[in-house]
Amino acid sequence: MEIGLSSILCLAYRSVQEYIDFLSKQHVSYIDFFIIPPYIDFNNLEPITNLIKKRLGDNIKITVKAPSFVENLTSILDKVQNLTFKEYMDTLDLAKRVGAKAVIIKPGMMFYTEKKCKNYIMEKFLEYLYTLAEIAEKSGIYLLLENYYYPYEILRGPRDFCEVYNLIKNYEHLGFALNIPHLLESKGSVNLLIRKCEREVLERIKLVYLGLRPSPWENTKYIQSIAHVLKEAKKLFRIISPEFVVIASVSEPIVRIFLDGVRDIR
Amino acid sequence: MRFLYGISSSTANDYSNATMETLEFARQHEFDVIEIYCETPDFIPGKVSSELLNKVHQLALDNNIRVQLHAPFHSINLASFNDRVRQLSIRILEETMELAQRLESPIVTFHLGLCFLPCQLYRDKAFDFLIDSLNQVLDYASNYGIIIAMENRGGKLDIGKPSDLLRVANAIDNKLLKITFDTVQANVHGDPIEYYLMLKDHVINVHVSDSPRGKSLLLAVGEGEINFKGLMKAFIDNSFNGPLIFEMSSKDKALISRNVLQEIVKEILS
Numbered sequence: 001m002e003i004g005l006s007s008i009l010c011l012a013y014r015s016v017q018e019y020i021d022f023l024s025k026q027h028v029s030y031i032d033f034f035i036i037p038p039y040i041d042f043n044n045l046e047p048i049t050n051l052i053k054k055r056l057g058d059n060i061k062i063t064v065k066a067p068s069f070v071e072n073l074t075s076i077l078d079k080v081q082n083l084t085f086k087e088y089m090d091t092l093d094l095a096k097r098v099g100a101k102a103v104i105i106k107p108g109m110m111f112y113t114e115k116k117c118k119n120y121i122m123e124k125f126l127e128y129l130y131t132l133a134e135i136a137e138k139s140g141i142y143l144l145l146e147n148y149y150y151p152y153e154i155l156r157g158p159r160d161f162c163e164v165y166n167l168i169k170n171y172e173h174l175g176f177a178l179n180i181p182h183l184l185e186s187k188g189s190v191n192l193l194i195r196k197c198e199r200e201v202l203e204r205i206k207l208v209y210l211g212l213r214p215s216p217w218e219n220t221k222y223i224q225s226i227a228h229v230l231k232e233a234k235k236l237f238r239i240i241s242p243e244f245v246v247i248a249s250v251s252e253p254i255v256r257i258f259l260d261g262v263r264d265i266r
Numbered sequence: 267m268r269f270l271y272g273i274s275s276s277t278a279n280d281y282s283n284a285t286m287e288t289l290e291f292a293r294q295h296e297f298d299v300i301e302i303y304c305e306t307p308d309f310i311p312g313k314v315s316s317e318l319l320n321k322v323h324q325l326a327l328d329n330n331i332r333v334q335l336h337a338p339f340h341s342i343n344l345a346s347f348n349d350r351v352r353q354l355s356i357r358i359l360e361e362t363m364e365l366a367q368r369l370e371s372p373i374v375t376f377h378l379g380l381c382f383l384p385c386q387l388y389r390d391k392a393f394d395f396l397i398d399s400l401n402q403v404l405d406y407a408s409n410y411g412i413i414i415a416m417e418n419r420g421g422k423l424d425i426g427k428p429s430d431l432l433r434v435a436n437a438i439d440n441k442l443l444k445i446t447f448d449t450v451q452a453n454v455h456g457d458p459i460e461y462y463l464m465l466k467d468h469v470i471n472v473h474v475s476d477s478p479r480g481k482s483l484l485l486a487v488g489e490g491e492i493n494f495k496g497l498m499k500a501f502i503d504n505s506f507n508g509p510l511i512f513e514m515s516s517k518d519k520a521l522i523s524r525n526v527l528q529e530i531v532k533e534i535l536s
Contacts, residue, residue, distance in 0.1 A: 011387050036384055037347040038391075067348055069382040070341040076305060079312070080341040083354050111340050113305050116281045120307075219386035250387065 001241055002061050003262050004030030006209075006216065006248035009255060010039035016048055020055055022252065026259060030061040032104075032207075032246040034217075035091060036069075042090055049098040063207065063244055065104040065177075066091035068146070068217070074108030074125045074154060076117060085128050092135050092143070102142035102207060102244065104177045105132075107164065109152045126167065133171040142206050144177040149185035149214060157188045158196040165201040175204040178242070180232050181225065185214040190235040207244040208233065210258050216248035223254065230261040237265060269501075269531060270508035271524050272299025274336065274473070277517045281306045285322055291517055293329045297524075299509040300331055301375070304362055305338045311361035319368050326369070332509070334373040334471070337362040343379035344399035345392040345425055352399055355379070359414070360406045367410040373471055374407075375415045375446040378425045378434065385425075396425065397437050407442050415446040415471050418461065420454025420482060428452075428461045435468050448473040448513075449492055450482050459496045466504045473513045474523060486519035487526045498530050 005028050010019045016039055023031065031052065033040055040048065045064070053060060071084040088105050095103045107129070114121050136143035145164060147155045155164050161176060168174040183189065194202065209216055210233055213225035233245070247258040273292050278284035284306035292300045304311050308318065326333045342355045359376055366374050378396060385392035407414050416434065419426030431445055445468040452458040454477075462469065476490030477483040487494050501507070510527065512520035 008383065011384060037349075038384065038388070067351075069348075070343050070346070070351055070380065072341050075341055076307060077310060077338055077341065077358070079354055079358060083350060087350065109340070112276075113281060113307070117307055217383050219383060250383070 001237075001245055001266060002030040002243060003245045003247070003259070003266070004028060004032050004061065004063070005255060006065070006246050007031060007033045007040050008036070008216070008248055008250055009252065011036075012250040012252060015039075016051075020052055023052070024056060029056065029059065030244065032063045032065060032244070032248070034065040035067050042094065045094055046097055061244075062098055062100040063102040063104065063246070064091055064095045064098070064100045065146075068106035071106055072109050073128050074110055074114055074121050076113045076121065081124065081128065085132070088132055089135070092132065092139065092141065095141050096139045100141060102144050103136065104144045104146050104207065106148060107145045108154045109150070110154055111152050129167075130171065133168070133174045137171065137173040142173050142175055144175050144207055146177040146209070147179050147182050147186070149182040156186045158193040161193065161201055162197045165197070165204060168204070169200070175206040177207040177209060178205045178236070179209040179216070180229050180236075181209070181211050181213040181215055184225075184228065184232065190232045194239060202240050205240060205242050207246060208236065208242050209246050209248055210262065211248040212254060219250060226254070226257055226261070230258070230265070233262065234265050267502060267507055267531070267535065269510060269527070270298040270332075271527070272301055272332075272334075272509045272511040273297050273517065273520050274301045274303055274511050274513045275306060275309070276303040277512070277514055277520055278306065282308055285309045285318065289322060289325055289331065292331050293325065295521060298332060299334060299511065300326065301334050301336050301511045303336045304365065305340065311338065311358060311365055314365060319365070323369050333369045333371045334509070335362055335366050335369070335371050335375070337374055337376040339377040342377060344403070345379040345381065345385060345396035347384040347392070347395065352395060356399055356402050359403050363407055363410055363412050363414075366412050371412070373413050373415050375417055375471060377419060378416055378430065380423045381425050382423065392425075393433065393437075396434065400434065400438060400443070404438070404440050404442055411442075413442050413444050413470060415444045417446040417448055417473070418451050418465070419448070420451040426451070428456070428464045431465060431468070444468050444470040446471040446473060449497065450475045450477045450484065453477055453479055453490070453492050454482050455480065458492055459500055462497060462500050466500070466506070469506065472501075472508065472510045474510050474527070475512070475514050484513060484515045484519075486514060487523035494527065495530050495534070498527060499534050502531070502534060
């Protein structure tokens, strides 16, 4: 189990250099790059990786989280679907170039219109997803679907994991990135996940995100949630041992607390 | 004073034929305006058939129904830090304006966007992106003389709180940039009357639905907690006569709401 840090910490430092300094001081040897400007984008990820390897050594492990805010592989709007697909393809391409082990994507959102046209939407979604999966497989990279907590997400609660697993089970390189704060926010829990899903579903969880509720991808100050998130992680790690655990926060003190907490669990 | 009442195609039962279904309903029930929601499968900017456009245009003309458009908004983010997303958002709005021009639609309603992590930390920078995107959209709008109306939004991640809209309006100061005032979105975290009074100089279009305070349901007027009597009085005091577009979960609710509002107006004016 590799314990790493999300690059969103750059947003707090307002600099990549300070982020690298922090990685070095904390003896962290795994980075999850989230492609969000202004500090990490498609153009600078490769030179930044080279810089980090020079400083921390070539053995540093890398995963890459694709842009995942308005991106939507299940949008009724072709242009949105195409943009999302292109961004995910570009992320896979970048991941290959920097030697990343996994790419993390947001599977999709179904709003009112999409729900009304579900069959048509799902057909196109699967076409895109399987194309990405094949590319990932050829590159030896995991393509991991991350759960989100907003009500219209297609991968949200424990039951969604079981349903989506049925769509991905034939692709060995497709799996899940379990975001524990998101799981809790959608009224799920690790116990519920274990109860609802077969072991083979859980074993597809290759990466786990830890951070503050409601979401590591929001600027939240809900520090009371740390204990709960760590407790849930502990429960999960008794059942499975995901390859990657990522601590994601825009606050250095919060990152330190999670790092200590996870190292204790391990 | 006569108000203009309209209906949104988001009320349609059959989304594959939402535009024609709503237009036909508007004709039968003598609505003045139809607002086409450009995110139903039959009416996606860049993909609408000429045949449908001609049909809509003709039917609206024949029945004296004004057509206006609501641009797609899911995944639209004019304030995104991601250049690709911003460019796509601008392009989708341009394509909506092309449709508006074909339909002689004077107004296109749109949403400004969403505020995720980079925006939450660097809000001023996000507003710089937003203003830059809007200037591009307005350049395009000026070719056709179309008014683009930004809608107030109440969601936690939405850019569209009344203060956001005023900040944008003051920064841009363009006569083609106006506001669509949504009663339920205003009610999500504030008092709709207070918000309307803040924004009234810019409002040219209203989305009507009702809801309990703090929630964004699409109920008929009277089913929620919004003070429509006070709101209609504020419209009248400001000499604003609509359009008031019913954005509800069913067309029946729109008919009920129109009757209720007409009664309220009668009472106020008597």
